[in-house]
Amino acid sequence: MRAIRRTPPGRRRDAAAEPLAVLARLTQTGAGLLPADVLESARTLLDRAGQRRLVAPGVQVVALLGATGSGKSSLFNALCGADLAQVAVTRPTTTQPLAALPASPSPEADGAAGRLLDWLEVRERVRLPQSPSWGPAAVGLGDGAVLLDLPDIDSDVRSHRAVAERLAGLVDVLVWVLDPEKYADAVIHNEFIAPMAEHASVSVVALNQVDRLHEDERAAAVADLRRLLAAEGLHDVDVIPVSARTGQGVQELRARIRAVAAAEDVIEARLAADARALAALARERIGKQPERAHAADATTPAALEDAACRAVGVDLVADAVGTSMRLEAGHRVGWLPLRWLSYLRRDPLRALHLRPDSNDRGAVPSAAAPRTSLPAPSAADDAALRAAVHMYTTARIGRLPAVVQERVTGRLGAGTERIYDSLDAAVARTDLEQTCRRPRWWGAANAMQVLLALTALIGAGWLLMLHVLDRYLLLPVNPPRWGHVPWPTVLLLGGLLLGLLLAAVGTVMARVGAVRRTRRVRERLRHAVTEALNELLGTPLEQELARLEEVQALLDSLCESGRSAPGSGDAGVGSR
Template identity: 65%
Template structure:
């Protein structure tokens, strides 16, 4: 049993989802989720307690100017005519403790940020409390809408790794589709670690500034970031920079902001999964055929030949009775007939393989049962598919098709398992009924009587014919005892044989019924193990995946 997953730990839920979602969640998303779990472990080990804040924006939004204003010094190059941030630049905190400085270095190496500058202790302008915190790094990233593919790729990669996202927008392009549709909207789950700055507000009148702010707030709310306030700033005049700096520090200094960011990544991943695998399937009407598990059991029983085997059990007992309780002079005829169970490699051939009461299940040789005919095989496959379709009707199409395909693939091995189950089934061939010994003794006795009577009569005939010594045998009334012995032996043997045969038929019918019941039970166990249990496991796995997705990304969201 897996350890319980705390719903308060989205990363634990994500790890479990990646583990159990194989085959249910699209492979590309499983790979993404697995990479996220691995990245989360690395991030928390590399630099715990150190945060990374990144400024993201489109060309001309003034990121670099705002970066310098927050740091209080000209650390990033600024140009009016073209973008200048072609590589990310990291502003390191002023005089951090050695442990923090070492952790910052490891973290930036992991992020792949090589251009690093130190925020000066004495800023060139602005208040003395510059930067975004004593253990927080500020990044200036390339433009997210850059025409240079590798510049945009760098921005996209780091946007997926940093702890706090500061979206820098300008009055002219604050509603630009690239930054909203490609970046902000997909990262709506990251609202708790996001800050939005409307830069260059000094270019607007008070009325236009408020209108732009309200419109941007509306856009953010429509994209799932209703709780994120828009901060009006001007990197050129310094307006709003202290407020922005304070807001960034508040978000970055929140308890375990790295964990918050990673949890947001987990929820965003879950939202993508939910889009790809809807949580509820179509309640389509079931197939017209019987869709119960019992229908599969019956079809499997017909395919493996339960009735044929049960008939062979009855015939085998009747044959055994003919050899043990039949009329002794005619038993040689029954010896010419082959035991039908032996023909199937059942019964006497597997007596030595019976399991001990507390011992392991023995290895049983294959039987010689004939392969199922085409009709029986098709009927079993149809019953299996109908059962699977009935049980998975509530699943989405992809999951239903996958579950049915897995089940039908496993059903290909069903005949081997059914064959082994039949071979292990006790068909009551190891012992004969006790009355057979008594009947056999009676048959031997009657035969001896007939032999004695016949021999006696033969001796009397030879003495009278060849020795001319007529001997008058003892009589019972008028009937000689030799004749009585001969007739009693013959007629008694025939009567005992007839009675024994009748009793054997009754016993054979009962044994046939018991064997049929055992065989049906064995077939049901195989079907349960090979059909029902895998399907239940698949349904349970999908239910767990759905529950974990609901934990990370509730349907109402």
């Protein structure tokens, strides 16, 4: 028998209540990531915890659970000190749960016990006698505990088994009643005891009918049962050999159950154990999260960016910016006699709805830019983009459990369907340097072109006048000369040739500027595309992975939380 060592009530209550607070946080954070049935079970548990605390916080319910023939009803009578439950050779004997109420509780405690049994839907109730009619000189488990005799957990009658399973999930203290013949039964351990390993702090194991064993057989059976329980995670559960027929061990069992049930935080401990068991199930369902996908192929984001830029036409827009700048430069620095030809070419930015009107120059681009007229991506570019999106997503979540991959991909699906709209809007909002001031040298070059054109016109007019005077008025005039060349010819040819040379130089300089602008705009467009991809895929994916990390941390916190309990473990139990 283990010696009881109390811990401060406040400390125990805080430690026990913490798993439920973590579970409440888990239901909020895990929405969409955890399986729906796990989330529903968590919400049900939180709701049940609130109801249990309100119904009868000062009353504890202890249930005897066991397989057919384990002698639960006989042990129930032995603990009660009276023949209250029906005992017979035929099976099953117990068809409905039977509650044994304290002999003389206070009116408040009696009312609380009644409300609690109503909540548990236990209709059959008996009152313990004031003094035992047989067996050890003790009655029941105390004024604040109700003892339940449940139907067989392995009953062939499905309704009986359902009642036992339901109440096993609601009572505060679990007393597993085993017998020498079936204490190692795989069905009992695998389907009932092992899944309740988290409830070791509120569990007691009784090996009944030990009067049928010799002393050495009894010791071997107890040791073997302890080994089985330890392998299933119930290391700190006491195994108490008992005989309901002879009364052997009944007092020890009663004292052990009383110690567990009378602990101040037993209700919270049971609820916390439920939370840990649910967390263990959730962690098993979603799997253990591997390391974050920072080790994903570094080329995958770049491949996605390249595919998106090709699909949305970044190069097309950047080249159009360069072409537009060259056309506008032609309007300003081109050779004046042929400058009109540049107006015959259509500005590609206007065709794409990416160039503001001339009267909008200097205005700030609107954040809500209109849609562009970029051509739809080719089938090859569209397929490449979708493949890149899939590869990027897979690289980030490919090592996650399949069930989590499916949920994350489903939550990202809506974003990927809007990818072209978002990319088009990103291009439309990008500064293409169409509202900035023209280079200053354009004005100077244009003034020089006008001056040279006027010079050529003066020379041409002078030559025309000399021709008219000589041919029609017979007044030969000898014009001034620059060397051997008449000045009118110098003015005409000089104005034309210098204008042509200036246009050639201006065109080269404009092309250099257009190349630089094209490079800047291309980088700006790629940055805008990257931001749009981050908004659609990167950020939501990071948020989902962060949520998954938080869910995993909460599950780990629940599963690894202290399992010390009333009367056992570090918080409440000393050494044997």
